Amino acid sequence: MAQDSGTRTLISQTQISRGRGRVIYWTLLVVVVAAFTLVFLGPLYWMVTGALKSGQEIAQTPPSLFPKDPQPQNYIDAWNNLDLAKLLFNTFYYAIGAVLFQLVLDTAAAYSLSKLRPIFGNVILALMLGTLMIPAMVLIVPQYVTVIDLPILHINLLDSPFAIWLPLVANAFNIFLLKRFFDSIPEELMAAALMDGASSLRTLWSIILPLSRPILGVVSIFAVTAVWKDFLWPKLVMPSPETRTVSVGIYAFAGGTPMNVVIAASVIAAIPTVIIFLIFQRNIMSGLTTGSIKG
Amino acid sequence: MAITTVPETPRKPGRPPSPYSARPQRTSLGRKVRDNLTGHAFLIGAVICFVVFSWYPMIRGIVMSFQRTRRGETTWVGWDNYSRIIADPSFWTAWQNTFYFTVLALVLGYVVPFFVAVLLNEFRHGKGYLRILVYLPVMLPPASALFLFKFYAYDPSEAGLFNAILKALHLPTSQWMQSPEMTMPAMVVASTWMNMGGAVLIYLASLQNIPGELYEAAELDGAGIWRRIRHVTIPQTRLILALLAMLQIVATMQLFIEPLILANGAGAEDSATSVAYLIYQHGFFQNDLNGAAALGVIMLVVLAGFSAVYVRLTAKQD
Numbered sequence: 001m002a003q004d005s006g007t008r009t010l011i012s013q014t015q016i017s018r019g020r021g022r023v024i025y026w027t028l029l030v031v032v033v034a035a036f037t038l039v040f041l042g043p044l045y046w047m048v049t050g051a052l053k054s055g056q057e058i059a060q061t062p063p064s065l066f067p068k069d070p071q072p073q074n075y076i077d078a079w080n081n082l083d084l085a086k087l088l089f090n091t092f093y094y095a096i097g098a099v100l101f102q103l104v105l106d107t108a109a110a111y112s113l114s115k116l117r118p119i120f121g122n123v124i125l126a127l128m129l130g131t132l133m134i135p136a137m138v139l140i141v142p143q144y145v146t147v148i149d150l151p152i153l154h155i156n157l158l159d160s161p162f163a164i165w166l167p168l169v170a171n172a173f174n175i176f177l178l179k180r181f182f183d184s185i186p187e188e189l190m191a192a193a194l195m196d197g198a199s200s201l202r203t204l205w206s207i208i209l210p211l212s213r214p215i216l217g218v219v220s221i222f223a224v225t226a227v228w229k230d231f232l233w234p235k236l237v238m239p240s241p242e243t244r245t246v247s248v249g250i251y252a253f254a255g256g257t258p259m260n261v262v263i264a265a266s267v268i269a270a271i272p273t274v275i276i277f278l279i280f281q282r283n284i285m286s287g288l289t290t291g292s293i294k295g
Numbered sequence: 296m297a298i299t300t301v302p303e304t305p306r307k308p309g310r311p312p313s314p315y316s317a318r319p320q321r322t323s324l325g326r327k328v329r330d331n332l333t334g335h336a337f338l339i340g341a342v343i344c345f346v347v348f349s350w351y352p353m354i355r356g357i358v359m360s361f362q363r364t365r366r367g368e369t370t371w372v373g374w375d376n377y378s379r380i381i382a383d384p385s386f387w388t389a390w391q392n393t394f395y396f397t398v399l400a401l402v403l404g405y406v407v408p409f410f411v412a413v414l415l416n417e418f419r420h421g422k423g424y425l426r427i428l429v430y431l432p433v434m435l436p437p438a439s440a441l442f443l444f445k446f447y448a449y450d451p452s453e454a455g456l457f458n459a460i461l462k463a464l465h466l467p468t469s470q471w472m473q474s475p476e477m478t479m480p481a482m483v484v485a486s487t488w489m490n491m492g493g494a495v496l497i498y499l500a501s502l503q504n505i506p507g508e509l510y511e512a513a514e515l516d517g518a519g520i521w522r523r524i525r526h527v528t529i530p531q532t533r534l535i536l537a538l539l540a541m542l543q544i545v546a547t548m549q550l551f552i553e554p555l556i557l558a559n560g561a562g563a564e565d566s567a568t569s570v571a572y573l574i575y576q577h578g579f580f581q582n583d584l585n586g587a588a589a590l591g592v593i594m595l596v597v598l599a600g601f602s603a604v605y606v607r608l609t610a611k612q613d
Contacts (some may be wrong), residue, residue, distance in 0.1 A: 009505075033425065047447070050443075050446075124342060134349075141359070141591055204337075263443065266442045270439040277430070281430070288493060
């Protein structure tokens with residue numbers, strides 16, 4: 001994905017680097033950079049500063065570009081009235097748990113499917129990949145019914161973090177990503193470990209996992225953002241106010257709260273994922289495109 | 296639209312067998328059984344989760360759609376749930392709205408990212424920055440982003456961002472979510488803004504795989520920019536274009552959080568009610584889980600129909 005100036009694209013390098021082409025290229029570049037900044041960053045600016053405006057200023061026409069009399073109080077109100085500390089803690093807790101469960105169980109499964117290849121492994125893989133075709137909305141009702149009364153065990157998982165953690169393990173995309181990565185690790189390494197008498201677990205732990213750090217990072221980041229962005233499922237399985245996630249909590253309060261405060265809370269809720277993105281954007285982008293396109 | 300895969304590339308014929316399966320013939324039966332057991336031991340955790348939270352609910356959804364549970368007693372009711380759901384006055388409206396959204400989203404959310412990617416791919420400068428910008432909204436929690444649109448952008452008074460811009464341009468302002476005609480376009484704009492980043496990045500990656508010689512040859516033949524896009528770029532990215540079209544249809548058919556937050560559910564004159572919202576309504580407000588399951592099955596059948604058409608179309612091209 002690195003900038004590859006050597007590759008020829010739609011328009012040739014020579015056409016861009018001289019005369020009229022050069023002028024057009026630079027004009028277009030400046031226009032696009034400005035337009036994208038406005039379209040994608042503009043709303044975020046509007047959000048952060050809008051939450052600083054007073055109720056009166058919000059309602060004024062035309063809207064002001066800068067808050068005239070910034071009200072950080074809106075952010076403080078959001079933090080206190082919505083109990084954001086609690087909501088953020090819950091979401092963080094669910095996200096960490098989701099990462100651990102997915103890393104352990106999905107990695108083990110992908111390792112088995114890629115390297116140990118037990119009997120019926122391919123059938124299991126096909127059934128797993130088949131779930132990618134089933135829209136989440138179709139499953140929401142039977143999944144909910146299953147969670148409130150687990151088969152055989154007859155346990156009700158409502159308000160339990162397991163209701164978020166365990167369904168996320170059933171993630172065929174992660175298993176697919178991990179398996180593809182493991183497939184690319186040479187069989188000779190496995191054979192060598194086997195010669196030395198290492199067990200399967202030992203091989204996974206000391207040979208496969210150290211080589212797989214990039215993909216494990218990608219899976220973890222996707223797990224965190226999936227929990228942070230999800231809405232309907234946590235809304236259904238975490239019904240009490242003490243266990244809500246941040247998005248659901250803000251939604252629950254939106255009706256009776258001044259809109260500046262709701263927006264301030266939305267800004268705070270978005271900060272963690274934005275920070276994760278800015279730190280890990282390279283991993284996220286490569287994770288998005290690995291396994292997706294070939295040739 | 297976060298999930299994007301293409302079917303796995305077929306196994307190379309020369310691929311070496313696993314060191315476990317390639318054991319010399321003299322391996323005892325006991326050893327083979329043990330190896331298989333080890334393999335399944337590693338699989339078991341994930342498989343249990345798939346069984347309980349994915350495969351079993353899939354079957355259970357179909358079963359539930361033919362049953363009715365009243366006061367703890369479950370009976371078979373045949374097609375009753377289906378006829379009740381179809382008789383719901385919102386049923387056809389919801390499908391109409393959902394299809395309308397899907398089509399609008401294809402026009403806007405599908406075509407725009409492709410041309411954005413083609414454009415970005417031509418830039419020799421600032422590409423990293425532009426890529427981050429496009430993907431940034433994808434990382435926001437949808438609820439946060441939608442509250443922003445609801446309160447600040449789609450404010451029907453002239454204090455709203457969009458109306459202020461329209462007014463500054465001397466264009467007529469709009470009631471946005473309070474006008475039945477504008478509801479869907481407004482939701483598509485918000486949804487595209489939130490979700491297009493993923494598609495742009497995937498297109499960008501596939502554009503980088505187009506061999507430069509093809510463009511050179513086309514240029515020597517005197518093809519202009521548009522003809523190069525038509526005859527080189529689009530055919531070369533055909534598979535990924537078709538795949539993303541399918542994924543996008545599946546995603547937009549599940550339209551839910553946009554109507555819930557932007558339009559408080561049904562919207563002005565039912566203009567925002569979607570099929571997914573109807574599932575939610577029946578299942579969790581009208582205490583009709585069986586009806587909701589039936590609607591889920593109908594949705595699955597419709598999407599399977601789309602997939603069948605998709606498979607036929609793509610198979611024909613190859």
